Amino acid sequence: xxxxxxxxxxxxxxxxxxxxxxxxxxxxxxxxxxxxxxxxxxxxxxxxxxxxxxxxxxxxxxxxxxxxxxxxxxxxxxxxxxxxxxxxxxxxxxxxxxxxxxxxxxxxxxxxxxxxxxxxxxxxxxxxxxxxxxxxxxxxxxxxxxxxxxxxxxxxxxxxxxxxxxxxxxxxxxxxxxxxxxxxxxxxxxxxxxxxxxxxxxxxxxxxxxxxxxxxxxxxxxxxxxxxxxxxxxxxxxxxxxxxxxxxxxxxxxxxxxxxxxxxxxxxxxxxxxxxxxxxxxxxxxxxxxxxxxxxxxxxxxxxxxxxxxxxxxxxxxxxxxxxxxxxxxxxxxxxxxxxxx
Numbered sequence: 001x002x003x004x005x006x007x008x009x010x011x012x013x014x015x016x017x018x019x020x021x022x023x024x025x026x027x028x029x030x031x032x033x034x035x036x037x038x039x040x041x042x043x044x045x046x047x048x049x050x051x052x053x054x055x056x057x058x059x060x061x062x063x064x065x066x067x068x069x070x071x072x073x074x075x076x077x078x079x080x081x082x083x084x085x086x087x088x089x090x091x092x093x094x095x096x097x098x099x100x101x102x103x104x105x106x107x108x109x110x111x112x113x114x115x116x117x118x119x120x121x122x123x124x125x126x127x128x129x130x131x132x133x134x135x136x137x138x139x140x141x142x143x144x145x146x147x148x149x150x151x152x153x154x155x156x157x158x159x160x161x162x163x164x165x166x167x168x169x170x171x172x173x174x175x176x177x178x179x180x181x182x183x184x185x186x187x188x189x190x191x192x193x194x195x196x197x198x199x200x201x202x203x204x205x206x207x208x209x210x211x212x213x214x215x216x217x218x219x220x221x222x223x224x225x226x227x228x229x230x231x232x233x234x235x236x237x238x239x240x241x242x243x244x245x246x247x248x249x250x251x252x253x254x255x256x257x258x259x260x261x262x263x264x265x266x267x268x269x270x271x272x273x274x275x276x277x278x279x280x281x282x283x284x285x286x287x288x289x290x291x292x293x294x295x296x297x298x299x300x301x302x303x304x305x306x307x308x309x310x311x312x313x314x315x316x317x318x319x320x321x322x323x324x325x326x327x328x329x330x331x332x333x334x335x336x337x338x339x340x341x342x
Contacts, residue, residue, distance in 0.1 A: 124181035131188030138195035148201050154210060160189045161216040168220045168229075190235035193217075197242035207249035214243065218256055221266065230271045237266065237277035244284035254291050260298045267307055272316045279311070279322045286329045296333075303330075 137143045147153060167186045193213070196202035206214060217236050224233055243249035253259060267278045286292050286299075312323035 121181070124185055128181040128185040128188065131185055131192065135188040135191040135195065138192050141199055144196055144199045144202055148196070148199075148205060153196075153205060157193070157206070157210045157213045160193060161213045163189055164220055165216055168223050187232055187235065190232055190239065194235050194239045194242060197239045200246075203243055203246040203249055206243055207246045207252060211252060214240070214249070214253055215256070218253060218259070218262065222258070222262060226269065230269075230274060233266070233269075234271070234273045234277060237274060237281065241277055241280050241284065244281055247288060247290075250284055250288055250291055254285060254295060260295055260302060264302060264304055267304060267311075272314065272319045275311055276316075276319045276322050279308070279319075279326050283322070283326055283329065286326070286333060292333070305330075 138147070164186060167182070193206075197206055217239055221233065221236055221240075240253055243253060263278050263281060266274055269275055269278075285295060308323055308327060311319055312327055314320045314323065
C-alpha cells in the first residue's frame with residue numbers, strides 16, 4: 001500500500017514539473033522584436049528559396065548526374081580500351097606472323113623467278129637450236145614434203161604466227177635487252193616458213209588453210225619500225241614473195257587493205273635485199289592480169305617511180321636488174337605514174 005502511494009506521488013510531481021516547463025517568462029519588448037524578425041524571415045524566405053537557390057540546386061543535381069554518367073562512361077571507356085589493347089596485341093602478333101610468312105613467300109617467289117628465268121633461257125636456247133636445225137633441214141625439198149605430210153603443219157603455223165607476233169610487239173618497248181637466242185629463234189621460225197613457202201605444196205597449204213599466218217606476216221611488216229630487224233623483215237617479205245608465186249596466194253595478200261602502200265613503205269628501206277624483195281613482189285602483181293586490173297588505179301596514183309629509177313642505178317647488180325625489169329614491165333603496161341612518198 002505504501003508503495004502505491006509513493007508511485008502516485010512521483011507521477012504527480014512529474015506532471016507538475018512538466019506543466020512548469022511549458023511556460024517561459026520573457027519581456028514584452030523581446031517578444032515583439034522576435035515576432036517582427038519571424039515575420040521578416042517569413043516574407044524573405046520564399047524569395048530566397050524561389051530564386052537562385054532552386055536554380056543552383058537543379059544545376060547541382062544535374063552536375064551530380066553528369067558526373068555520375070561521366071564516371072560510368074569513363075569506366076566503360078577503360079573497359080573498351082583494355083579490350084582494344086588486348087585485340088591490338090593479338091593483331092600485332094598476327095601481323096608479325098604474316099610478315100614472316102610473307103617474307104618466306106617473297107623468298108620462294110624470288111627462287112621461282114630465278115628458276116623461271118633459267119627455264120626461259122633454256123627454252124630459248126633449245127628452241128633456237130632446234131629451229132635453226134629445222135631451218136637448215138627445210139632447205140631440202142624432200143624434207144619439207146615430209147614435214148607437210150604429217151598433221152602438225154597447221155599447228156606449227158599457228159604457233160609460229162603467235163610467236164612472231166609476240167616478238168614484234170616486244171620491240172616497241174623503250175628498253176629491250178639484247179637476247180641472241182630469242183632473236184635467233186624468231187629468225188629460224190621465219191626462215192622455216194620461207195622455205196616451206198618455197199615449195200609448191202607449202203604455198204598451196206599457206207594459201208588455202210593458213211591464211212591467218214599470212215595476215216600475221218603482213219601485220220608484222222606493218223608494225224616493224226624502219227631500221228630494226230632487217231633480217232626478219234627480209235624473211236617475211238621472202239615468204240610473201242614465195243606465196244605470191246601461187247595465184248590464189250597472190251590474190252589473197254593483194255586484197256589486204258594497204259598492201260600496195262605497205263610495199264611503198266618498205267621500198268624506202270636502206271637495205272638492198274629488202275628493196276629487191278619488194279620489187280619482186282611488185283613483179284608478181286604486175287605479171288598477174290587479174291590482180292593487176294584491181295590494183296592498177298592505186299599503182300597509178302602512188303607508185304614511187306623516182307625511187308624505182310634510183311634503184312635501177314644501184315651498185316647492187318641483182319637489185320639493179322630487178323628494178324630495171326620492173327620498169328620495163330610498167331612501160332609495157334603503159335602505166336603513167338607519179339612520185340609519191342611513203
